[in-house]
Amino acid sequence: MTETASTPTAAAAQLAATADRVVALGVKLGRDREEVLDPPRLNLASGVPVDVVRALLGGRQAGEPDLQERFKQRLRLLHETHLHETGRKYSHGEIAARSGFSRQQIQALFAGDRRPTMQHCAMLEKFFRRPAGFLQSEDIDALTTALVAIEKSLLQEYSERGTPANPPSAPGAPSIYARHGVDGIALRAALMPDKGRRRLLEWMDDYLAENPVEGDAGAAGGPS
Template sequence: MTGGFEAPGTPPTAVLSAVVARVSALADRLGVPAAEVFDLGRLSAASGVPEPVVAALLSGRPAGEPDVQARFVQRLDLLRRTRLKPNGRRYTQQEIADGAGMSRQQAGALINGDRRPTMEHCDAIQRFFRVHAGFLTAEDPEALAVALQHTEQELLQQLADRERAAAAADDPLERLLQDHGVRGIAWRAAQLPTDQHRDKVAEWLDMLLESVKRPDS
């Protein structure tokens, strides 16, 4: 496993371990507290994995619900508790049934664990709650790894933004473009009253370009 990509067939626990290591390294580099990136409540809500299981998996201990139906019931319950209606209330069984294209009796049986879900049931409910495919059924280590991969992408974006800001601080042209953008500069130049004023802007930009010493120039 290199460069943040795991080989096909890698066990979920190994994938999780690799993602945890990468996220930890990024957090250290950015100065983000580990308690923030590995917040149990946030990761539980994002992955559907119960908080005690998240804690165990992050510490490297084997944990998780092996039965698919039991995982489905756990995660559907979590979705109902964390993905609320705009008024802050839970979706009713009837609303879930209507949104997922099934009867209220079917929805109730699935919610209560009285009926084993099919892939069609899972897909329909995942679409209703707007979560990714596999949210309701993935093994706990895999589900947690997916949630942490989103965290990893956020941290990578923060790192890229920081590096761009640092580069802009040392580069007047880069700083100008960061502050205003090419379109912004062009728009401001277009608002000037005369060609003479616009020529001054062009002359100034030419001077700025000549003054910038780029490493590859």
Template sequence: MTDGFPAPVAVASVPLATTVTRVAELADKLGRDQSTVFDLRRLSEASGVPAEVVRSLLEGRPAGEPDLQARFLQRLDLLRRTRVKPNGRRYTQQEIADGAGMSRQQAGALINGDRRPTMEHCDAIQRFFGVHAGFLTAHDAEALNDALLRTEQQLLQDFAGRERDRERERETVPPESDSADDPLARLLQNHGVRGIAWRAAQLPSDKHRDKVAEWLDMLLESVKPNES
């Protein structure tokens, strides 16, 4: 084999266990199923790490570490299986070569393991498949940690969105002390605007929905302040 990186060097371990703990706590706060958040297939496709290795790493067990050439071939094979064309077919060697700016012979040698990849090869192939830098080369624990950090960012966004929705609803509903004798306030407190709209949308016909609108109009009229 020709070209390629120098011999791999030891790197500092990634705090994978800490990330797993944070993601698990966020999932619990959001009421998300842990088996969905830590789905082995999804994490494998996101990180490039084989599913059985993902399982071992999540459980805190050593899973071995393939050398750089083996990692590259393993993850390139995963990319070719999971990042396919709109018609569901795999990209051919020629299409990969054209997209990565190399000859078909170069692409074939890399795919078949007859040539060690350079950083330029990896960068070009990663851009072609639309994955982040380091996808083809990062150590397994580092690659899985990166995938979980992206999961954590999405969960944080979902959590922030939920809190914003709750705050808006609190701003919409009058304080409980003011709602004891106010039917409209009680209605909003019990169901919220979104809850009322959602329930109305579930009714089987426009006739039923019109009836709800008519009832709400009557309620609003009945609680209007008396004009002097």
């Protein structure tokens, strides 16, 4: 049964919220929406076709292929883009040998003549160095996963630039937030509205003051 276009789903809401966070963070880094939500880049990262990426980011439903067709589509994308160190595509025989299946199985999977199992997906994802679920996740979930990875990368970049209240650490040194195990919270604060960010940072300042660790300015010395 297909959902109607007028009925928003939890997955669609999650995708929209993640995309909004990525765009907001891109603005802070001087990048526009088209750059941080580039459909061809998202196609490679998620396996979702470019036209479907555009539709989903625009809040439109684009239909969903069945599991076997989706698997075949993404497997072919990986075969075209994940190349041997010499620049050529891997042969079916090489993929079979390195993923633990017979050549006949791999050929049948590429042709769509065999329905993939969980083991097929797991071993092929490992061979192509893609995250678990890449070959079978529904388009909207695969796209959200790709956006979360982009968000994490942008958050890290934003953190490394530093701010007047949180200057960048010396190269290779963990930040004060990382030393306290709250770096993830600090990164998220960058995307919050001013009022919420101020309240969160005030709480973090109190937490850091009450729980000094080695490396903090004014932290207690070693054991007596």
